[in-house]
Amino acid sequence: MEDKSCSVQLQGGSRGREIAPSAGLHKSLESWPSPWILAPSTGQRLDWEVVFGRKAPVVLDLGAGEGSFSLAYSVRHPGKNIMAVERKAERARKAASRAQRLGLDHVKVLHCDIGYFLRCFVPPSSIWEIHLLFPDPWPKRRHAKRRLITPAFVSDVVLALLPGGFVRFVTDQAFYFEQAVEHFGRQKELQPEKEEVGSFPPSKFETIFLAQGLPVYRAIWRKIGGVLEQELPCALSGISVR
């Protein structure tokens, strides 16, 4: 069933409020560099094959900042389609400019709120990987409602994932890690998995925290069913669900 809030045009705001690209913003983005994509009209799910111009496993980097992870990961995985989502326009613009400079056509950047993006733009069971790298922890109790990882958000993540796909969460905040483990751990469709050292390039924030000798907490949960990555055909239409 279509989420009613998807037909409402949301705009402006930061600090936990949702934004989606408005008509005015579309106009201002027209001169922004490829591979920017403009959000479809509200309530319309993205067709990944149209967005990327090919069929390949789709990877989401949610809260991508200037795209440090998306760009490094896309260089390692030319066979995956990478979508970076960031709500700060300047950061999103930088990510897109860098992708363009490096000729990474399989990276797209969307200036949009993560929650809105997942609920309104992502077709169910269409995503192979979701990376949540250092989402703002909002440690003060009065700001807790601004945190990204909530039971509702986790449900949207599970819905978006293909069976066999995974969500990865990395943070420097022990309390936020515990909360995430609790919320993701409640999902019967997810199974925790160990992250192999060196499997993923560090994001900008990860590099900063590790250089300072600070702890970094990480976890992966895989959606039950589906295929193994090594069996994953480039054409997702070939995926069979166990």
Ligand SMILES: C[S@@+](CC[C@H](N)C(=O)[O-])C[C@H]1O[C@@H](n2cnc3c(N)ncnc32)[C@H](O)[C@@H]1O
């Ligand atoms: C702490 S930074 C981490 C950036 C990057 N993931 C990294 O690890 O280097 C968090 C980023 O998430 C973005 N962000 C936070 N909440 C968001 C939301 N609801 N929708 C989209 N982006 C969001 C912020 O603007 C910021 O760029």
